[in-house]
Amino acid sequence: xxxxxxxxxxxxxxxxxxxxxxxxxxxxxxxxxxxxxxxxxxxxxxxxxxxxxxxxxxxxxxxxxxxxxxxxxxxxxxxxxxxxxxxxxxxxxxxxxxxxxxxxxxxxxxxxxxx
Amino acid sequence: xxxxxxxxxxxxxxxxxxxxxxxxxxxxxxxxxxxxxxxxxxxxxxxxxxxxxxxxxxxxxxxxxxxxxxxxxxxxxxxxxxxxxxxxxxxxxxxxxxxxxxxxxxxxxxxxx
Numbered sequence: 001x002x003x004x005x006x007x008x009x010x011x012x013x014x015x016x017x018x019x020x021x022x023x024x025x026x027x028x029x030x031x032x033x034x035x036x037x038x039x040x041x042x043x044x045x046x047x048x049x050x051x052x053x054x055x056x057x058x059x060x061x062x063x064x065x066x067x068x069x070x071x072x073x074x075x076x077x078x079x080x081x082x083x084x085x086x087x088x089x090x091x092x093x094x095x096x097x098x099x100x101x102x103x104x105x106x107x108x109x110x111x112x113x114x115x
Numbered sequence: 116x117x118x119x120x121x122x123x124x125x126x127x128x129x130x131x132x133x134x135x136x137x138x139x140x141x142x143x144x145x146x147x148x149x150x151x152x153x154x155x156x157x158x159x160x161x162x163x164x165x166x167x168x169x170x171x172x173x174x175x176x177x178x179x180x181x182x183x184x185x186x187x188x189x190x191x192x193x194x195x196x197x198x199x200x201x202x203x204x205x206x207x208x209x210x211x212x213x214x215x216x217x218x219x220x221x222x223x224x225x226x227x228x
Contacts, residue, residue, distance in 0.1 A: 101163055101170070102174065103148075104160070
C-alpha cells in the first residue's frame, strides 16, 4: 500500500530564504508526481507535475525533483516571499500497473514566510 | 477559461438527511475525479470518471455514496443517508487526458450534525 510522507509538517522562515520541502513515498513504482499549494479555505492549486520519465520540473522560483528509486521528491522554493505562505501538498499517482489515475496525497507542509 | 467549479461551497445537514454535491469540470476535460478530506486527515481519492463511465471507484467508502456523470459533463455526488463521519471537504478535479495535471475545484465543506 502506497504511503506518502511530507517533512517537515510545518515551517516558519523569514522572507528571502531558500526552502526545501520533502516528500517520500513507500512504493517507487509510481507513474507521476504532482505538487500543489492550498491556501486556507481554498482549493488546491497545481504547481508542478513531474511525469514518470522526468527527473525535475521548474516554474519560476519553484523547482521540483523526483528520484523514484529512492522514493523521494523535493520542492525547492527560491527567495521565499510572504505570498508563498500556504500548505504544500505532494501527491503521487497510483501504481503504474493498476491503470489508475488516483492521486495519493501526503499530509502536507504548512509554510509561513514572515516579512 | 473557467476552472473547476463546485456547488454548494458549504452544506450543513442533519444525520440521516440527503445531500447532493455538484462539480462542473473544465470544459473539454473528459476525466473527472472526486476526493475528500475528513477529520483533518490527508486528502483521499473517491472515484474517477472518464466521460460518463466510472474508471475507478475503489475509494468510495460505502453504498451510501452515489456518483453520477450523465452525459459526460458535470457530476453529482449524493450522500444518502448522511452520517457524522461524512463531514469533511469534498474536492472535485478534472484533467484533459489520462496522466495529465489534475485541476482542483475549491471544494464543498460538508458538515453533518
